[in-house]
Amino acid sequence: MGRTFHSSYAEEMALFQSDWARAWMAIFLALLLGVPALLGPYLLSVLNLAGVAVIGAIGLNLLIGTTGQISLGHVAFIACGGYTTAILAERFGLPFWLLIPASGCVAALIGLVVGVPSLRLEGFYLAMATLAAAFIIEYVYAHWESLTAGTTGMKVARPTLAGAPLESSLAFFYFQLPWVIGATLFAKNLTRTKVGRAWVAIRDRDISAETLGIDLTHYKLVAFIVSAFYGGVAGSLYVYYLKTVSPEHFTFALMIEYIAMLIVGGVGSILGSIFGAVFITLLPEALRLVTDLLRDDYPVLSFRFLYVKQGIYGLIIILFLLFKPDGCFGWWQDVKRYWQTWPYKHS
Amino acid sequence: MGEQTLLEAEDLHLHFGGVSALSGVGFTLAQGELHAMIGPNGAGKTSVLNVISGIYRPQAGRLRFAGRNLLDLKPYQVAQAGIARSFQNIELFQHMSVLDNLLVGRHRWIKAGVLACGLFLGRGRRQEIAHRRRAEEIIDFLEIEHIRHARVGNLPYGLQKRVELGRALALEPKLLLLDEPVAGMNVEETEDIARFILDIKEELGITILLVEHDMRLVMDISDRVTVLDFGKKIAAGTPQEVARNQAVIEAYLGEPHEAA
Numbered sequence: 001m002g003r004t005f006h007s008s009y010a011e012e013m014a015l016f017q018s019d020w021a022r023a024w025m026a027i028f029l030a031l032l033l034g035v036p037a038l039l040g041p042y043l044l045s046v047l048n049l050a051g052v053a054v055i056g057a058i059g060l061n062l063l064i065g066t067t068g069q070i071s072l073g074h075v076a077f078i079a080c081g082g083y084t085t086a087i088l089a090e091r092f093g094l095p096f097w098l099l100i101p102a103s104g105c106v107a108a109l110i111g112l113v114v115g116v117p118s119l120r121l122e123g124f125y126l127a128m129a130t131l132a133a134a135f136i137i138e139y140v141y142a143h144w145e146s147l148t149a150g151t152t153g154m155k156v157a158r159p160t161l162a163g164a165p166l167e168s169s170l171a172f173f174y175f176q177l178p179w180v181i182g183a184t185l186f187a188k189n190l191t192r193t194k195v196g197r198a199w200v201a202i203r204d205r206d207i208s209a210e211t212l213g214i215d216l217t218h219y220k221l222v223a224f225i226v227s228a229f230y231g232g233v234a235g236s237l238y239v240y241y242l243k244t245v246s247p248e249h250f251t252f253a254l255m256i257e258y259i260a261m262l263i264v265g266g267v268g269s270i271l272g273s274i275f276g277a278v279f280i281t282l283l284p285e286a287l288r289l290v291t292d293l294l295r296d297d298y299p300v301l302s303f304r305f306l307y308v309k310q311g312i313y314g315l316i317i318i319l320f321l322l323f324k325p326d327g328c329f330g331w332w333q334d335v336k337r338y339w340q341t342w343p344y345k346h347s
Numbered sequence: 348m349g350e351q352t353l354l355e356a357e358d359l360h361l362h363f364g365g366v367s368a369l370s371g372v373g374f375t376l377a378q379g380e381l382h383a384m385i386g387p388n389g390a391g392k393t394s395v396l397n398v399i400s401g402i403y404r405p406q407a408g409r410l411r412f413a414g415r416n417l418l419d420l421k422p423y424q425v426a427q428a429g430i431a432r433s434f435q436n437i438e439l440f441q442h443m444s445v446l447d448n449l450l451v452g453r454h455r456w457i458k459a460g461v462l463a464c465g466l467f468l469g470r471g472r473r474q475e476i477a478h479r480r481r482a483e484e485i486i487d488f489l490e491i492e493h494i495r496h497a498r499v500g501n502l503p504y505g506l507q508k509r510v511e512l513g514r515a516l517a518l519e520p521k522l523l524l525l526d527e528p529v530a531g532m533n534v535e536e537t538e539d540i541a542r543f544i545l546d547i548k549e550e551l552g553i554t555i556l557l558v559e560h561d562m563r564l565v566m567d568i569s570d571r572v573t574v575l576d577f578g579k580k581i582a583a584g585t586p587q588e589v590a591r592n593q594a595v596i597e598a599y600l601g602e603p604h605e606a607a
């Protein structure tokens with residue numbers, strides 16, 4: 001199809017630039033709306049968890065990938081969002097359309113505080129500072145029994161739409177989809193405009209960024225706030241879907257999964273975050289399928305499933321870091337380039 | 348002289364531990380002039396630019412820009428006050444396209460926050476389009492249309508230097524600081540840049556402080572010259588005056604490793 005030419009800057013800045021891109025998008029959306037109706041409850045529940053992971057991973061990628069601020073505190077933001085929803089729903093019976101944004105805001109506020117060390121620390125030291133902050137936050141929600149019911153956890157009711165709770169996984173899927181799409185589009189727009197350019201500038205050369213008028217303090221904190229907001233929204237949807245919340249939902253292992261999503265998907269790419277989130281969420285299910293198939297011959301496998309899962313994450317992270325550091329997004333770009341220049345050979 | 352002073356530096360002292368980078372440097376930049384600052388390696392030229400940009404904080408001295416004390420400002424505030432610069436070693440955003448590098452230069456003019464950017468509706472979108480247009484004007488000015496979508500890290504050195512100049516221009520500065528803009532360039536590239544620098548001064552009316560290591564370009568295009576050696580000002584005046592100055596000749600000839 002060759003190169004696309006544009007007659008105006010507005011056209012060139014459209015999200016989906018060619019008719020091809022728009023057509024593909026329409027097909028993808030149709031599949032996204034249609035296929036779930038054919039899936040069983042088990043696959044649907046995996047899909048719903050993937051949706052949560054997409055929002056969480058995009059948020060984390062904006063901070064780590066786009067702005068270059070290494071954070072290991074993201075799961076704590078997700079927990080803040082989850083607990084905000086659980087507590088406010090139980091005590092005040094507030095509706096989802098208030099609670100989902102409110103959970104984002106509470107997480108964002110905490111993100112602002114956790115982000116303060118980023119003004120002085122970088123890389124490994126920032127990672128440690130955010131991890132320490134996450135442990136403090138975890139300590140609070142695990143021990144503040146009167147508020148969070150500690151390790152016992154709390155029950156959460158599914159959101160209600162038009163008076164009916166969204167009990168089926170299919171209903172929840174359609175409920176969650178607009179949030180996932182909205183979060184994706186918002187992040188995509190951020191990264192291609194002023195704020196996103198400032199973030200990448202800080203990541204690539206902070207001294208240059210500063211001498212071009214970018215206030216590092218402001219934009220680093222904004223990155224933490226936005227990232228934590230995404231985490232909070234993800235946490236809210238997570239507990240709404242699980243119908244329960246307790247400290248064991250927000251472990252350090254989950255943090256490792258999120259890091260794996262970025263590395264597998266593509267650090268610094270929105271689309272990559274989606275690939276990574278879906279891949280890492282589906283992976284244990286695919287593994288479970290394989291181990292179930294092999295169970296009759298090797299019964300020991302299914303018993304060891306949990307350990308296998310952690311080990312496989314580790315292995316995948318290492319393999320991607322070694323052989324495909326740009327993640328699945330890199331493959332995507334290769335395919336896209338091939339398609340755009342087809343049938344001409346591209347050097 | 349009736350001309351207006353844009354920047355005034357007095358008695359700047361800057362040292363790093365025992366190393367003295369600047370000891371009592373002072374100079375003034377008149378509105379609209381092309382002022383060169385020359386001197387052998389290690390003379391303190393880059394340090395002067397870093398002090399003006401707010402990257403280094405001098406231990407003593409005064410620095411005023413358009414009547415405002417610069418020494419209180421952080422680097423981003425200096426930029427917002429209207430001072431842009433290029434670096435001796437290219438400091439571009441390597442992973443961004445040429446266009447995006449220039450758009451980062453537009454940062455202070457784009458009025459949009461997180462919501463406007465994320466929603467990309469109405470005002471946020473109009474702002475992006477308007478500033479895209481301004482970036483294209485700079486692309487035309489510097490004749491880099493053919494590489495506007497290229498990733499900066501993949502460009503040859505000479506073009507990267509030119510993009511860095513463009514990024515500084517995108518800020519629409521009142522004062523432009525250039526740190527050895529032709530270092531490492533061949534004769535043809537050097538002539539191109541010299542032409543752009545003169546155009547920036549004459550067509551855009553921007554005051555320029557040009558740091559150069561090599562005298563030739565400076566003698567050809569600058570209005571006035573300040574000469575530094577070992578962190579001290581040893582001469583100042585028109586290019587002709589400076590070229591005749593005995594201290595300058597000694598500073599340049601007296602430094603054996605300057606032969607190259």
Ligand SMILES: Nc1ncnc2c1ncn2[C@@H]1O[C@H](COP(=O)(O)OP(=O)(O)O)[C@@H](O)[C@H]1O
Pocket residue numbers: 363366367368386387388389390391392393394395
């Ligand atoms: N960040 C720094 N730390 C230590 N010494 C420095 C630093 N920056 C500059 N200097 C010293 O200050 C002196 C002047 O350096 P500089 O301004 O880079 O000179 P020029 O640009 O004229 O070659 C040199 O002796 C250099 O080693």
Ligand SMILES: [Mg+2]
Pocket residue numbers: 392393394435
């Ligand atoms: Mg220098």
